Amino acid sequence: MTDTIMEPRAKAGPRVKQMIIDCDIHNVMSPKSLDPFLPNRWLQHQRAFGSRQHSGSVYPKGSPARWDAFPPSGLAPGADLSFMQQQHLDALNVEFGILGCLSPAGSQLDPDYAAALSAATNDWQIAEWLEPEPRLRAGLIVPAEHSEQAVAEIERLAGHPGFVQVLLVARSSAPLGDRKYWKLYEAATRHNLPVGIHYGGGVRGVPISSAGWPSYYIEDHTGMSAAFQAHVASMVFGGVFEHIPDLRIALIEGGFAWLPSLAWRMDKQWHRFKSEVPHLRRKPSEYIRDHFWVTTQPIEEPHRSADLHKVFEHLGGVDKVMFSTDYPHWDFDHPAHAFQVRLPAGHRDKIYTENARAFYGLPARAA
Amino acid sequence: MTDTIMEPRAKAGPRVKQMIIDCDIHNVMSPKSLDPFLPNRWLQHQRAFGSRQHSGSVYPKGSPARWDAFPPSGLAPGADLSFMQQQHLDALNVEFGILGCLSPAGSQLDPDYAAALSAATNDWQIAEWLEPEPRLRAGLIVPAEHSEQAVAEIERLAGHPGFVQVLLVARSSAPLGDRKYWKLYEAATRHNLPVGIHYGGGVRGVPISSAGWPSYYIEDHTGMSAAFQAHVASMVFGGVFEHIPDLRIALIEGGFAWLPSLAWRMDKQWHRFKSEVPHLRRKPSEYIRDHFWVTTQPIEEPHRSADLHKVFEHLGGVDKVMFSTDYPHWDFDHPAHAFQVRLPAGHRDKIYTENARAFYGLPARAA
Numbered sequence: 001m002t003d004t005i006m007e008p009r010a011k012a013g014p015r016v017k018q019m020i021i022d023c024d025i026h027n028v029m030s031p032k033s034l035d036p037f038l039p040n041r042w043l044q045h046q047r048a049f050g051s052r053q054h055s056g057s058v059y060p061k062g063s064p065a066r067w068d069a070f071p072p073s074g075l076a077p078g079a080d081l082s083f084m085q086q087q088h089l090d091a092l093n094v095e096f097g098i099l100g101c102l103s104p105a106g107s108q109l110d111p112d113y114a115a116a117l118s119a120a121t122n123d124w125q126i127a128e129w130l131e132p133e134p135r136l137r138a139g140l141i142v143p144a145e146h147s148e149q150a151v152a153e154i155e156r157l158a159g160h161p162g163f164v165q166v167l168l169v170a171r172s173s174a175p176l177g178d179r180k181y182w183k184l185y186e187a188a189t190r191h192n193l194p195v196g197i198h199y200g201g202g203v204r205g206v207p208i209s210s211a212g213w214p215s216y217y218i219e220d221h222t223g224m225s226a227a228f229q230a231h232v233a234s235m236v237f238g239g240v241f242e243h244i245p246d247l248r249i250a251l252i253e254g255g256f257a258w259l260p261s262l263a264w265r266m267d268k269q270w271h272r273f274k275s276e277v278p279h280l281r282r283k284p285s286e287y288i289r290d291h292f293w294v295t296t297q298p299i300e301e302p303h304r305s306a307d308l309h310k311v312f313e314h315l316g317g318v319d320k321v322m323f324s325t326d327y328p329h330w331d332f333d334h335p336a337h338a339f340q341v342r343l344p345a346g347h348r349d350k351i352y353t354e355n356a357r358a359f360y361g362l363p364a365r366a367a
Numbered sequence: 368m369t370d371t372i373m374e375p376r377a378k379a380g381p382r383v384k385q386m387i388i389d390c391d392i393h394n395v396m397s398p399k400s401l402d403p404f405l406p407n408r409w410l411q412h413q414r415a416f417g418s419r420q421h422s423g424s425v426y427p428k429g430s431p432a433r434w435d436a437f438p439p440s441g442l443a444p445g446a447d448l449s450f451m452q453q454q455h456l457d458a459l460n461v462e463f464g465i466l467g468c469l470s471p472a473g474s475q476l477d478p479d480y481a482a483a484l485s486a487a488t489n490d491w492q493i494a495e496w497l498e499p500e501p502r503l504r505a506g507l508i509v510p511a512e513h514s515e516q517a518v519a520e521i522e523r524l525a526g527h528p529g530f531v532q533v534l535l536v537a538r539s540s541a542p543l544g545d546r547k548y549w550k551l552y553e554a555a556t557r558h559n560l561p562v563g564i565h566y567g568g569g570v571r572g573v574p575i576s577s578a579g580w581p582s583y584y585i586e587d588h589t590g591m592s593a594a595f596q597a598h599v600a601s602m603v604f605g606g607v608f609e610h611i612p613d614l615r616i617a618l619i620e621g622g623f624a625w626l627p628s629l630a631w632r633m634d635k636q637w638h639r640f641k642s643e644v645p646h647l648r649r650k651p652s653e654y655i656r657d658h659f660w661v662t663t664q665p666i667e668e669p670h671r672s673a674d675l676h677k678v679f680e681h682l683g684g685v686d687k688v689m690f691s692t693d694y695p696h697w698d699f700d701h702p703a704h705a706f707q708v709r710l711p712a713g714h715r716d717k718i719y720t721e722n723a724r725a726f727y728g729l730p731a732r733a734a
Contacts, residue, residue: 174579175586203579209597210577210590212541212570218640219542219600222633223577226593230576233586257628261678264667265622266589272698273585285670300631302681303652310677311628314669331639 018093018348019365020335021356023295024198024252024324025088025097027129027138028078029121037120037127045113053107054145054173054203069328077328081133088327089135092335095353096362097327099129099138100167100198100252106144107169107201114143118153122163130162137360139167139196147180151187158191164360165194169201170227170254171208177231177238189246194293194359197231199224199253228254229262236266236287239279250293250359253326257300260314263288289316293359295324296351297333305340318347322356385460385715386732387702388723390662391565391619391691392455392464394496394505395445396488404487404494412480420474420571436695444695448500455694456502459702462720463729464694466496466505467534467565467619473511474536474568481510485520489530497529504727506534506563514547518554525558531727532561536568537594537621538575544598544605556613561660561726564598566591566620595621596629603633603654606646616659617726620693623661624669627681630655656683660726662691663718664700672707685714689723 035043065077069087073080089097103121108114121141129136140163142150157163166188174180176197188195207213209223228251241247266284274280280287294315302308312318326332335352343351356362402410432444436454440447456464470488475481488508496503507530509517524530533555541547543564555562574580576590595618608614633651641647647654661682669675679685693699702719710718723729 170578172578175576175581176578177586178579178582206577206579207573208577209542209601210573210575210594211537211539211543211597211601212545212573214542214597214601214604215545216604216643218604218636218643219597221640222600222604222629222636223597225632226596227577229593230578230581230586230590233589234576234578234581237581237583237585237589255628255632257631258625260669261622261624261628261667262589264624264669265592265665267670268665268668269585269589273588276583276585298632298635300628301635302627302631303634307681314674 018335018352019095020093020323021353021362022092022094022097022325022327023250023322023356024297025084025099025327026078026329027084027099027101027125028076029101029103029124030075030079033128034117034120034124037123038116042113042116042120051104052109053104054109064330065328066330066332081129084328085133088325089133092325094135095365096356096360097136098164098356098360099125099136100196101125101138101141102198102200103141105141108143111143111146111149114146115149115153118143118149119156122153122157126160126162136162137164137362138162139165139198140193142166142168142184144168144181144184145173147183150184154184154187154191154193158187158193163193164362165196165250167196167198170197170199170224170231171201171203173203173206175230175234177234177236177240179238182240182243185240185244185247189244192361194248194250196250196252197228197254225255225258229258232259232262232288232292233266235291236284237277237280239277241287241291242279242281247291248293248359249291250295250322252295252324253297254294255298255300256294256315256321257302257311259288259292259294260311293320293322293355295322296338297324297326298331299333299338301340308339308341312347318350319355321351322359323352385702385719386462387460387690388720388729389459389461389464389692389694390617390689390723391664392451392466392694393445393696394451394466394468394492395443396468396470396491397442397446400495401484401487401491404490405483409480409483409487418471419476420471431697432695433697433699448496451695452500455692456500459692461502462732463723463727464503465531465723465727466492466503467563468492468505468508469565469567470508472508475510478510478513478516481513482516482520485510485516486523489520489524493527493529503529504531504729505529506532506565507560509533509551511535511548511551512540514550517551521551521554521558521560525554525560530560531729532563532617534563534565537564537566537591537598538568538570540570540573542597542601544601544603544607546605549607549610552607552611552614556611559728561615561617563617563619564595564621592622592625596625599626599629599655599659600633602658603651604644604647606644608654608658609646609648614658615726617662617689618659619662619691620664621661622665622667623682623688624667624678626655626659626661627678660687660689660722662689663705664691664693665698666700666705668707675706675708679714685717686722688718689726690719
């Protein structure tokens with residue numbers, strides 16, 4: 001009964017008056033999308049060697065998409081801009097949408113091919129998405145595991161106004177506070193770009209839990225938040241925020257109800273183990289408060305809905321919480337249904353639009 | 368400044384009136400402790416081949432112990448029963464203490480040596496700890512990765528009244544809902560023994576985070592809770608509680624403030640992915656509520672202390688919360704200082720003694 005597996009809670013859902021900035025939309029490439037953007041040398045390489053990735057990201061076989069997100073054009077869900085405009089951007093009153101292209105470029109083993117594929121993906125995003133649709137912005141795809149090449153791609157395109165963050169995936173080859181990533185963070189921050197860490201990725205041979213390989217996809221999906229937890233601990237304890245005080249991180253599609261208790265645990269550990277990480281000058285929770293933002297989807301659903309307010313309170317308020325839908329994926333959150341509690345008016349504007357506007361430096365709303 | 372690294376918040380601390388059942392005390396073997404209990408065949412093996420473990424559990428080099436826990440006898444902290452009696456059992460008014468011996472037996476690669484070492488460790492626990500000190504109980508050491516041998520050890524000693532649980536470690540070779548562990552759970556439950564999962568372990572080559580190897584011990588320690596999260600998801604989604612409805616699990620030294628948000632996330636995932644795990648008949652959070660207990664140390668410290676009550680509330684109350692000190696380790700929680708909030712009288716008795724008394728089937732207090 002494949003249908004019931006992927007059934008989105010709300011398909012297209014009702015039209016809404018609330019304007020949103022959607023911090024997680026997936027644009028998808030078709031098999032030949034990148035051909036016009038790849039130099040001939042790399043087209044030949046692709047034909048000869050194909051994709052050699054360290055990752056093995058696994059989605060359920062059916063499709064990761066909402067069943068109603070298959071465009072009539074026959075393209076894949078997320079691959080047809082005009083259908084996305086109609087079904088998502090127009091219908092849901094999306095003021096701006098941030099594209100997170102789940103590209104295989106970042107996990108290529110060949111550093112030069114990784115760089116070429118990243119560049120082609122970004123050029124394709126400019127030509128096919130950013131230029132035709134002014135509501136869209138995009139995450140810059142980089143060969144994150146190859147520092148020099150990642151920095152070069154940031155330098156090449158950070159000046160383009162369509163790119164509003166550098167996009168990484170959560171299951172990386174090392175926790176993201178590892179120093180091999182610092183040049184990338186320096187380059188992003190030099191250009192005032194935040195770094196987004198998105199659900200996904202994976203490194204072959206590295207079990208996706210900290211205790212081996214789980215039997216079920218539902219464990220894989222549930223357990224992704226553990227990778228995010230490892231990154232928060234790694235970036236804070238590693239001292240990257242002392243080294244790069246303006247570095248800003250968005251945790252995308254990783255949940256956030258786990259973040260307060262992680263912060264408590266980190267503060268307690270730090271109290272005992274300060275001497276191992278003398279580069280820290282403040283409590284771990286203060287770095288978390290100042291440097292991490294989160295997106296909402298999949299929004300946590302406490303057993304008593306009202307406890308979501310308590311989760312926000314433990315986060316230190318809603319100033320770092322940014323709305324996202326994950327369109328066109330199966331676990332899409334519709335803005336009218338995502339919250340099972342009524343948000344106070346001051347929270348609504350922050351979460352639906354203003355936090356993301358500030359974080360991504362998006363234009364003020366026309367009066 | 369090694370001293371400051373390991374400084375326990377409270378050393379011996381004040382004498383206390385509150386009686387406690389301490390669910391996590393570490394008894395330690397000396398280099399030759401097991402010699403009288405190991406058959407000659409395995410003593411020869413040990414001399415020829417030594418210990419071949421899959422694990423690489425790493426403690427800070429200094430010592431994992433409180434500085435004041437080194438006995439005058441020159442034995443290691445936790446290795447001298449009479450010193451433990453005086454410094455811990457008597458001084459802290461310990462009604463019962465549950466020993467969690469951190470033995471290398473469970474991670475031996477050779478299944479027969481693993482079995483022999485487990486048996487010797489348990490026989491040593493009976494002779495040197497359980498028989499001389501009626502306040503002590505112990506976790507049964509088993510070669511958990513070798514199912515047949517683990518079951519045999521449970522069958523051999525489950526009838527001994529000193530053993531009140533089967534003890535596993537958190538960084539196992541697979542998430543603990545994997546079917547290779549079910550025979551072990553069946554055997555434990557057949558003898559009405561719960562299963563304790565304790566901080567520690569590790570499998571060589573398997574990174575201890577879900578995103579590779581972290582740089583610092585403080586990340587290792589913080590991140591241990593992710594392994595516990597993987598086990599909760601694995602055991603629930605794997606259906607072991609449908610298969611063994613009386614199986615009871617104690618999560619020891621893994622924290623618990625992360626458990627409510629994990630339960631929310633699991634319920635939400637299950638809503639979408641039910642069809643992958645049709646063996647589940649109830650919501651994931653219901654299995655969690657009925658089958659998991661937690662110990663307190665290291666007790667979580669919310670930024671506003673009073674929020675600990677909220678954490679308990681999200682756990683569904685304090686009926687599954689059992690006090691522990693982790694004596695003689697550096698991060699020992701003293702009963703008079705562990706809680707930064709005042710516990711209501713009804714909560715105190717449950718947490719300090721009665722929950723553990725019921726869970727481990729300990730005798731009622733003398734009138």
